[in-house]
Amino acid sequence: MGCSSCATGKDGQPRGCKSNGTCGTDGCNKLTVFDWLSNMSLPNGQAPFDCVEVRFKNSRKEFFRNSEGLSLAIGDVVATQAKSGHDIGTVTLTGELVKIQMKKKKVDPTDDALPKIYRKATEKDIDIWISSREREEAIKKRSREIAISLNLQMKLSDVEFQGDGSKATFYYTAEDRVDFRQLIKDMAKAFGIRIEMRQIGYRQEAQRLGGVGSCGRELCCSTWLTDFRSVSTAAARYQQLALNPQKLAGQCGKLKCCLNFELDMYLEALKDFPSSDTKLLTEKGIAFCQKVDIFKETLWFAYRGDVSNWHALKKEQVLEIVELNKKEQKIESLEAYAVVDEALDEKLVFENVVGQDSLTRFDAPKRKKNKKRKGGKGRRNRNPKNKVGNGK
DSSP: OOSGGGSBOTTSSBOOOSSSSOOTTOOSOSSOOOOTTTTOOOOTTOOOOSEEEEEOSTTOEEEEEOTTOOOOOTTOEEEEEOSSSEEEEEEEEOTTHHHHHHHHTTOOTTOTTOOBEEEEOOHHHHHHHHHHHHTHHHHHHHHHHHHHHTTOOOEEEEEEEOTTSSEEEEEEEOSSOOOOHHHHHHHHHHHOSEEEEEEOOHHHHHHHHOOBOTTSSBOGGGTTOOOOOOOOHHHHHHTTOOOOHHHHBOTTSSBOGGGGTTHHHHHHHTTTSOOTTOEEEETTEEEEEEEEETTTTEEEEEETTEEEEEEEEEHHHHHHHHHHHHTTOOBSOSTTTOOOOOOOOOOOSOSOSSOOOSOOTTTSOOOOOOOOOSSSTTOOOOOGGGSTTSOO
């Protein structure tokens, strides 16, 4: 998050824009779309596309029709149509790219029921919007306490206020169906607003809240990933990964979405690759596959009863032996085909990355201090009578 509103304060503490990656300056890059047509003019006679993309809290985006013909740009705060009242959001995309995004999200641009943009937000609208956003954390904490007192098996993960402050949407996750009718009554009485409950999945929860993954970067679902594809353990098997749930699961508790990123490449490499349960018939006995390296195109085999000694074979060699076995022919031994692993002498390209040939004061070894020896040997005699020239 590198926008100016997310910078640190005077005391060194993170100031933050309280938008969780959805700043008006669009510098946080949370599910943003680069407008590569912004510097291009439209052909003569073509009217600009009358729909815009507006982003609300976290990753919620919707499309609105600019029926008033307002001059809008990315980053403008606008008042949009809602089921009751109005909502406040930030324009994230305008022009012809909105048509492509609507086609991707399967939204009909000619639909008359598409909500409209009322106006650009005034100072009064923004003040009400900011004051409502500041109430969200306190209301979320209080609503969790009410849910716990009612013994409801659900987790309230996020609260989103409508722009006019008249309505709040509570996002929750639950394993089973939850009867929250009494919860809505208690929260409406405590907060004095209209309540809407919306159940989301665990992946959608991680997308809304965000976080840092095991790779050290922000979660893909909260930065650029817009669709959730099903991930199975077969993806881990194809990539020769250990089926460890603690390492394969993400912050949402489900399998990591990045398991699908390189799956197509592995499937392409495995098309003409021998199976991991391949058996080779030799004069010394049957050899079983112990290990497979897809990109090195190498397989390791060991004889039955001698699992400690592995023999590395190339993919072409294994396919050749399999064809001979199909013709009921056995090879003499694996040793005749085994590949010797030769260590490659790699030259050091960056031997001195810093660019300093001589040792600096930080690299100089520390000198050991001479410790005082105990006892009389080598110890300085401080008795003035024993000084030289005393006559004794």
